[in-house]
Amino acid sequence: SVDISSAVKINEQFQISRQFWSYLIKKDLLPEPQKFINTVPHMSFVWGEDNVAFLRRRFDALKDHPLFAGMEYSEDPAVIHAWAPTIVTGRPKSQRFAATRMAVGTDIDFGALTRDLADYLKSQGAVISTDEKVTGVSRGKDGIWTLRMRRAIGKGVSRVRARFVFVGAGGGALKILQKSGIPEARGYAGFPVSGQFLRTDDQKLVARHLAKVYGKASVGAPPMSVPHLDTRIIGGTASLMFGPYAGFTPKFLKTGSWLDLPGSIRFGNIIPLLAVFKDNLDLSWYLVTQLLASKRAKFAALREFMPDARPSDWHLITAGQRVQVIKKDAKRGGILQFGTEVVTGAEGTIAGLLGASPGASTAVPIMLELMERCFPDRIAEWTPALRAMVPSYGKALSSAPALAQKTLDSTARVLELNLPA
Structure with missing residues (x-):
């Protein structure tokens, strides 16, 4: 058997991020989605008898999972050539190879997304300092943290106090x-x-x-x-x-x-x-x-x-x-x-x-975990707002096929991506 737990976990985490970005788009807190996310199919590609057999088993394990609906598998050179010509052209005719494909895959420009998020924060009064290095972190008797920073240019020193x-x-x-x-x-x-x-x-x-x-x-x-x-x-x-x-x-x-x-x-x-x-x-x-x-x-x-x-x-x-x-x-x-x-x-x-x-595609679920661990006494109060941003918050899409399909469809429409099969 093939262990698909890691693939399922990462996909589940990514769907949480997609829901959050969709919320920001709908609230006009981010510009048009094509600035940072585009449809780019995801494929797995292998050659050799053992690897082809492994990929077939992996496909069989994933194809009926709600988060991998629509996954395709082929060992036909003509089909794989249609998916990605560059990986087939010039390959020996005697070589056996196989591929899987998810047409709903994406490519994300995290630099553009980060700049857009930072612009929104600045519009709300947040101060973003760059070219500064944290040289010290200490906690006072009052429970407040003091961060000591040195500027890269001029070597000036500054301090910031924070509760968190x-x-x-x-x-x-x-x-x-x-x-x-x-x-x-x-x-x-x-x-x-x-x-x-x-x-x-x-x-x-x-x-x-x-x-x-x-x-x-x-x-x-x-x-x-x-x-x-x-x-x-x-x-x-x-x-x-x-x-x-x-x-x-x-x-x-x-x-x-x-x-x-x-x-x-x-x-x-x-x-x-x-x-x-x-x-x-x-x-x-x-x-x-x-x-x-x-x-x-x-x-x-x-x-x-x-x-x-x-x-x-x-x-x-x-x-x-x-x-x-x-x-x-x-x-x-x-x-x-x-x-x-x-x-x-x-x-x-x-x-x-x-x-x-x-990496960055799972940033949103990581921050939700952080909030749960650092603010356990407030998370219940925040849950309605979090569910408005991430409708599946607290639920596992991997075990809820109808909710998974609804989530994939709704985020694809808002983010202007290919709809799942």
């Missing part, structure tokens, strides 16, 4: 939580992994591929290494990206310090760190092979997906840093976690988000 602090600093979140001194942050460590992608902006090539096509991670490779060839629409312009190619750097942010990793080591997290390195030699070997991979080897990986790809059409870009969560484990000493983790102080006055995957 959320640390959503990406790779920088761990260090800020450590500065706060909350015991709940002890035992956590971070393992930074850099990412690179091959990208093309050739519009003739882009026009031949409208899909996000996911492959299958090689044996021993971590989940984040699943190769994918994606249509990306950023700022209204489409491009294609293939990757990721992983690498290692001790920096927690692209513009961070080479001392980020060693500087985050504490007495409380040294054992989890050592345990993870001992138990994840396959990950270490994967990173070594990725670091040593030549340009030719990286391009060969793309050609497994797009056989007729030409090096002159593509260039290598460096993406962001993923800081994977390392946490204490009673049995193994420490474990490497490939998801996200919400860390909250005992009194609910500070919280932070650690980890990288599955």
